[in-house]
Amino acid sequence: MDFEPAYTPEQRAFRAEVRAWLDDHVPHVEGDQDSDENYAKYRQLGRDLGERGWLRPTAPVEYGGGGLSVDHAIVLAEEMDRHDLTSPPYYDSGGSLGGASILVWGSEEQKRRLLPPIFRGETVTWQLLTGPEAGSDLASTETDAMRDGDEYVINGTKVFIGGSHGADSFWTICRTDREGARHQNVSWFMIPSDLPGITVERMYLLSDGREGIGRGYKNTIYFDNARVPAENLVGGENNGWKVASTHLELEHGSGGRIARNVWFERTRDRLRSLPANGAHPLEDAETRGLLADLFMETEVQRLFELRNFWMNRTHQDMSYEGPQASYYRKMSGLRASQIMLELLGPYAQLNDAEFDPTGGRFDSYLRNAIVSLHPGGTADIQKVIMARRIGIGRGERERAGRTVE
């Protein structure tokens, strides 16, 4: 066994190249990371990365990707992480998950047309999954796409969408057969966001603008007879549930990640920085015990992600591990937020320039521990999928969805 990534000389050389480039190109921003001005800088970083093939490094070159190996992708992800950035550095769920799904399910023509703008960072794409009626029950979408000549006419509403700076396209699931059987009546579309009949309206949430770049708030999107060309239907009419299984598998955390245990370090260091009242809290046995609890929570979470990263990259047969990591992340995050509340006291709640030097890091963690309970499927849904994969009470154990072609 080996729990550490072992880097090849090639990877080490690539890391040096990436690190130097990022040091030059990652924008230095002041004030609100998510202001329009700062967002524009991150968008430019995305385009610059895309131009070099570093935005979607493993995607094929012919579709605008980098054509690089997984080894390179790991290095890129890790180096972005050092800057506290994801790849892309802004909210682009429809690009990340839609791009991957189109690689599996799109026609050759669609791949050549739809993927390059995404993979090169030229466009931002939002995924539009849930509607007011759908919740976690994606298959029950009531957004309709009805064929009319060479076009589909879209009507309906999608909620909890995107972020604060708009998108170029929407990647979404619609009902294409109102009378069809469940799971056999839905299809996927890539929809230009500027079509007539599309309205975007802001939704304000508990997370309240402090979730990361471009994630300030969510949106409701209304389709009122928006007409999308039929060539933008991906994976075949009424075949949408299969595309969804690819999409959801990726969303449900089977990808894993390698990361430092940053929240333990951050919390301990913040605790150390708090003014003491007599003996420092870190000298108190109970406080130290809470710190140990936080370490346990975060280490288990780190190890589940590490395991999934390894399984995914080495093509191990995955079963319940994806939803397990996802479920654990949600619940462990909630428990960790509670420990922070006890450990740091009311300081954990602050996003106050005078009394909180972290820029609201813990305030944001505490809020997002709640807000993160539902996206990508609620904790309950993760448990339902885990149970199916373990095969509890069923004849057959469910298999994980296809994530590579």
Add this chain to the structure above:
Amino acid sequence: MDFEPAYTPEQRAFRAEVRAWLDDHVPHVEGDQDSDENYAKYRQLGRDLGERGWLRPTAPVEYGGGGLSVDHAIVLAEEMDRHDLTSPPYYDSGGSLGGASILVWGSEEQKRRLLPPIFRGETVTWQLLTGPEAGSDLASTETDAMRDGDEYVINGTKVFIGGSHGADSFWTICRTDREGARHQNVSWFMIPSDLPGITVERMYLLSDGREGIGRGYKNTIYFDNARVPAENLVGGENNGWKVASTHLELEHGSGGRIARNVWFERTRDRLRSLPANGAHPLEDAETRGLLADLFMETEVQRLFELRNFWMNRTHQDMSYEGPQASYYRKMSGLRASQIMLELLGPYAQLNDAEFDPTGGRFDSYLRNAIVSLHPGGTADIQKVIMARRIGIGRGERERAGRTVE
């Protein structure tokens, strides 16, 4: 509000009488409380109590009860509790719950015939509920009782029954219509235990003889064409589910109780008695914190029981409170057992004359915290009932079962 029982002068006088009587009559036993010899002494105590009408104080005099008020019953229960005894002082679930159910559902003739031996402590009765196939799903019993002339012919198996010292009668639910609809095909019977065709076989459990008087082990009971007189069918043929709702409501904890928080006191006192290693553990902040956790667990449990006692005795409309207390007792007991394991270290596990002066009190608590998870309906079943009573996701809120006529 008043959280303390206020005793009338009459109750105080009655208490003095009971206390003096019990001091004279509760047997002083040595060694294993559950030995045959000691069990005989507790049986005699039951008979003596029965003779005075103190065994089932509120049951009508005409059926062998004491005809006393609830006020008297409270005092009797409390005074028995001071001797660490329940009423009756040995395992007699079929008497306690069957007696109450027959009061609600029995014919006048049945009350006069079946109740006096129970209420006077002359007989011991076991309840036979679950079968190998039935578990918590009482209605799916596969023990059949088929009418044949003036008798019913019983065939089937019941498990997890009774205790270590035999019983005179069995109070049980049987299927009386193999083809009947669920819940409309079962009936209740009082069955003499000495009928031909009845075999009793011991079951050894984790609780392993340390659960109280007469609860040493459980039994499997086989019926092989045992013939019971039809007059012993209670509540009408195929009307068993209604009788069950009375029976189960009582079993599910809606009765409540008034009790001191003994397990907090016992644990703290045991902790205090442990030999220290340098500073005494009670001076350690973390240990004290665990003690506080135990106090919280046990106080909440005590208050739920107290609330139910008050609701039950004052005929408040009860909803989910019975199964809530039952569920909480089960889960809180498990958590408390874990705290004891940490607080007392391996001493919590001992039933060893040399190193454990408590006579295995904590050993027994730890085992029973597990064994108690399923009797009277599993923790899951308690949650199912709570959900129905709260009306979660259903049109109608379910009402509690009838417990008084």
Add this chain to the structure above:
Amino acid sequence: MDLSLSEEQQLLKQGVEDFVAREAPLEAVIELTDSELGYSPEHYARVAELGWLGAAIPEQYGGAGLGLTDAAVLFEAFGYAALPGPFISSGVVSALIVEEAGSEEQRAELLPRIASGQAIAVLALTERGYGWGPEGVHMRAASSNGDYVLDGDKLFVHDAIGATHFITAVRTGDDGALTLLVVDASAPGVSVRRLQGFTGSECVVRFEGVRVPASAALGDGGAVEHPLDRALTKAAPVLSAYQVGGGQAAFELAVDYSRERRQFGQPIGRFQHVQNHIIQLVNHVDASRWTTYEALWRHDSGKPGIEVASHLAKAVTSEGFVHAVNYSHEVHAGVGVMHEYGLTLYTTLSRSLYHQLGSPRYHRRRLADLLVDYDLGPDPLD
């Protein structure tokens, strides 16, 4: 034994519930949280007018002279409505401090004004340093020509915006005696700012060369540790009752949603996962309710074990309110985190009140210290 509300308490409860349903529906409260003051002065005036603000203040000082349990019935209904305002901070916490620690003259002067709403007094106790009890007070008030001069910050002061007085805990004299100074909020050098974050009404109150006369010190010169502690021990379960009300609202929202919202072809309440959330939720609320009311009953009836019961109640309730809200969020998923829905009012409250008058850990530690030698009392049966 009688665990029901008295007839008067039932009437009070009904009256308060009608009041908040009429005057402060959830939509109105959501709007209030975005206002500068954070609450409605009209509500405050109206509550004073109805005599509720002085519920726990003795009649001789202009209050209604009710028991703590009565006050709790009232504030539980406020908590149910998530009604913001310095009702408890001024009407209960500060009033009890003045009552316990003040001289007769101070009581006579301050309490009627608190009861009438003319004065809004809030406790300024905690400072930058870690630790949230009186032992954490380090700020000194220097003596100067018979006056005290205050310099320093008080942090995490609840309901400071709009307050007229700060009962400010400081150290005075050579021995650093704990002293409670009643400081006029309009005195030169006093400034208040709301703290930003996942917070409710928490503020920083800043004192820069603020002069107050020696007579601003509560009491007749004796030590105030014990009176302060007594007041906070009494106030804690009233605050807990507010949390119980909030938990109850989170419960009802979850039950209603579970009955209406459909997923996978049925109301989500049919799913045992959802049922489980609601069951854990109601268990937390009920545990909070009964520990709280037992503590209140001990106070009102002068039973022993008051301190143990108060610490228990605040620890169970502060923790329970957070869990209750979390479970409600699990039931509601996306809808629950939308500002306009209303659940997030309780979410924020649960985090904010978690620390007010001491976090669960603070109370658990004090509880633990008492429990080592705690005598559960004579057997009630003796």
Add this chain to the structure above:
Amino acid sequence: MDLSLSEEQQLLKQGVEDFVAREAPLEAVIELTDSELGYSPEHYARVAELGWLGAAIPEQYGGAGLGLTDAAVLFEAFGYAALPGPFISSGVVSALIVEEAGSEEQRAELLPRIASGQAIAVLALTERGYGWGPEGVHMRAASSNGDYVLDGDKLFVHDAIGATHFITAVRTGDDGALTLLVVDASAPGVSVRRLQGFTGSECVVRFEGVRVPASAALGDGGAVEHPLDRALTKAAPVLSAYQVGGGQAAFELAVDYSRERRQFGQPIGRFQHVQNHIIQLVNHVDASRWTTYEALWRHDSGKPGIEVASHLAKAVTSEGFVHAVNYSHEVHAGVGVMHEYGLTLYTTLSRSLYHQLGSPRYHRRRLADLLVDYDLGPDPLD
């Protein structure tokens, strides 16, 4: 990075699994627990013969010279079968103590005999006093004519019945130096009795005027605190692996039962309440597995953070095993508490091993002390 077992480890695992399936099916293990010795000497001899007992003992001392991870693979399979016997107590804990604390001569003499099963050595550390680490050792061994004389009890000694040697921690000399004496179990004055209760192999070992030569002290005369601590830090994750195996068995029993058992017209696994138990169960087992294997890997590869990882693993695993078994009981209800079913083997083990080599609280505290200044190490990316 590679989280799979090596080919050799896979083969070992398969071999051990075949062995226990053949030689120690659950029915046989249930019978063993009622025997006087509590385990099968035939199993022990066979395991020694197969070279597994000395898995973690260096080849030069008659062992197989495998890594801790290899040993863990082996003992995880033993834990899966709930196989009783002093395998870990002698072959891992005592062997590591001798290796770390013994002189070259002692290593050469004792280790081959431990590996071959001729000697069964177990650690006698804890005493009556509260606290389960070396700091809890108070028993003195007096010097008398160059011998040591031991008087006193060692409590909660695992696997003492059938042992040939006790590595007995005592205090010697004027400075009360911690000393580890290898005491022959057959020496006059040594007696052993199994402790009764919800226990596994825990015993009291009594020393009454037991004389051992000065040469029985492990080491060359230097302090043994650190060698002992190193040995226990290494042994802990191997014991954790045994617990992981036990948790895995509790998981598989629950899954199988949930698929077979029908209630209310369907397999109980269809109920989300039941699913939830199994999901929490597997989360505990997986958390235990990966913290354990990371600790083992740190040991075997000499990575920093060995102590943190070991304490983390033992804390997570001892706690996790108890929870895993409890959840399995919730799935099984009545059937699970029947002796003949087999689940209770794991229940008893989970409570017994909870304290062996230190309870979760002991390890959590040691972990906490390390974490205050713990350096997570250079970023692996640098």
